Amino acid sequence: MKLVFAGTPEVAVPALDALIASGRHEVAAVVTRPDAPAGRGRRLVASPVAQRAEEAGIEVLKPVKPGDEDFLARLREIAPDCCPVVAYGALLPQRALDIPVHGWVNLHFSLLPAWRGAAPVQHALMAGDEITGASTFQIERGLDSGPVYGTVTEVVRPTDTSGDLLTRLAFAGSGLLAATMDGIEDGSLKAVPQPADGITLAPKITVEDAQIDWSAPALRVDRVVRGCTPAPGAWTVFRGERLKLVQAVPAPDRTDLAPGELSAGKNNVYVGTGSHAVELLWVQPQGKKPMKGADWARGVRIAPDEHVG
Numbered sequence: 001m002k003l004v005f006a007g008t009p010e011v012a013v014p015a016l017d018a019l020i021a022s023g024r025h026e027v028a029a030v031v032t033r034p035d036a037p038a039g040r041g042r043r044l045v046a047s048p049v050a051q052r053a054e055e056a057g058i059e060v061l062k063p064v065k066p067g068d069e070d071f072l073a074r075l076r077e078i079a080p081d082c083c084p085v086v087a088y089g090a091l092l093p094q095r096a097l098d099i100p101v102h103g104w105v106n107l108h109f110s111l112l113p114a115w116r117g118a119a120p121v122q123h124a125l126m127a128g129d130e131i132t133g134a135s136t137f138q139i140e141r142g143l144d145s146g147p148v149y150g151t152v153t154e155v156v157r158p159t160d161t162s163g164d165l166l167t168r169l170a171f172a173g174s175g176l177l178a179a180t181m182d183g184i185e186d187g188s189l190k191a192v193p194q195p196a197d198g199i200t201l202a203p204k205i206t207v208e209d210a211q212i213d214w215s216a217p218a219l220r221v222d223r224v225v226r227g228c229t230p231a232p233g234a235w236t237v238f239r240g241e242r243l244k245l246v247q248a249v250p251a252p253d254r255t256d257l258a259p260g261e262l263s264a265g266k267n268n269v270y271v272g273t274g275s276h277a278v279e280l281l282w283v284q285p286q287g288k289k290p291m292k293g294a295d296w297a298r299g300v301r302i303a304p305d306e307h308v309g
Contacts, residue, residue, distance in 0.1 A: 001081035117202035134173035147191030
C-alpha cells in the first residue's frame with residue numbers, strides 16, 4: 001500500500017522505521033507537528049519523526065492544523081491507501097479521515113478499551129496494572145473508540161517508569177503496526193468493535209497530578225513517582241521550593257516516620273507516608289541537576305522533625 005505516516009515524538013520513530021524497513025509498503029510522506037522551540041535558546045527544532053523522515057528522503061508535511069485546506073489538498077494528491085498514526089498529537093477532522101481508502105489506523109499504547117486518552121502508560125503504572133500492551137485500531141470520531149485490528153501484551157515490571165515501559169511498547173508496537181498494514185493490504189485482518197465493558201480513561205497527567213500526597217500509602221507514592229517519570233516528574237515541596245523525585249522506593253522496615261517526615265542517615269534519606277516510609281534514591285532540587293538522595297540530604301542538612309510537602 002501507499003502510506004502516509006503521522007507521528008511526532010521519539011516514541012513514534014520505531015514504528016516509522018518498521019514501515020520503512022518492511023519493503024512491502026511505500027511510505028510516501030510523513031505528517032508531523034510543526035517545529036517547536038526547544039533547549040535553552042528556544043530555537044525551533046523539527047520533531048523526531050520529521051528528522052527521521054528527512055534522513056530517509058521522505059516528504060514531510062507540517063500543517064498547523066490537519067484541517068488546513070493546503071494540507072488536505074496535498075494529501076488528496078498523494079492519495080494514500082492508509083495512514084498509520086503513532087502519537088501525532090492533533091485531532092484529525094473527518095475531511096482528513098475520509099481521504100485514504102483504508103482510513104487512519106492508530107497505534108495506541110494500551111489494551112483497548114482500557115486507558116483511552118493521551119497518557120495510557122502513565123495511568124497504567126499509577127493504577128498498578130500488572131499487564132498492559134499496545135493496540136492498533138481504526139480512528140473514528142470518538143476518543144480511541146474505533147474497532148481494533150490487533151494487540152500485543154507487555155508485562156509491567158516492578159521498577160518500570162513510564163519512560164521504560166513506553167520504550168518497550170514503542171518497539172513491540174512497531175511490529176504490530178507493520179503487521180496490521182500487511183493484514184489490511186491482503187484482506188486477512190478485520191477490525192473488531194471494542195467491548196462496552198472495561199472502558200477506562202487516561203487524560204494527560206498535569207503537574208498538579210504529579211504532586212506527592214504523603215498521607216497516601218508508600219505503594220501509591222511509588223506508583224506516582226514511576227508513572228510520572230520522566231514527565232511531568234513527581235514532586236514535593238521542601239523549604240518552600242519544589243523538589244523533584246526522580247527515584248523513590250518503598251522501605252517497609254521504616255514505620256517510625258509520620259507522613260512527610262524526613263530522616264537522613266549517612267547513606268540514606270527516608271520520607272514517611274501513610275503506611276511505611278519510602279527511600280529517596282534520586283532527587284532533583286529546583287534549578288539543579290539530578291543527584292543522589294543521600295548527597296542532597298547532606299547538602300541541605302536536614303533538621304530533626306523536618307518535613308516535605
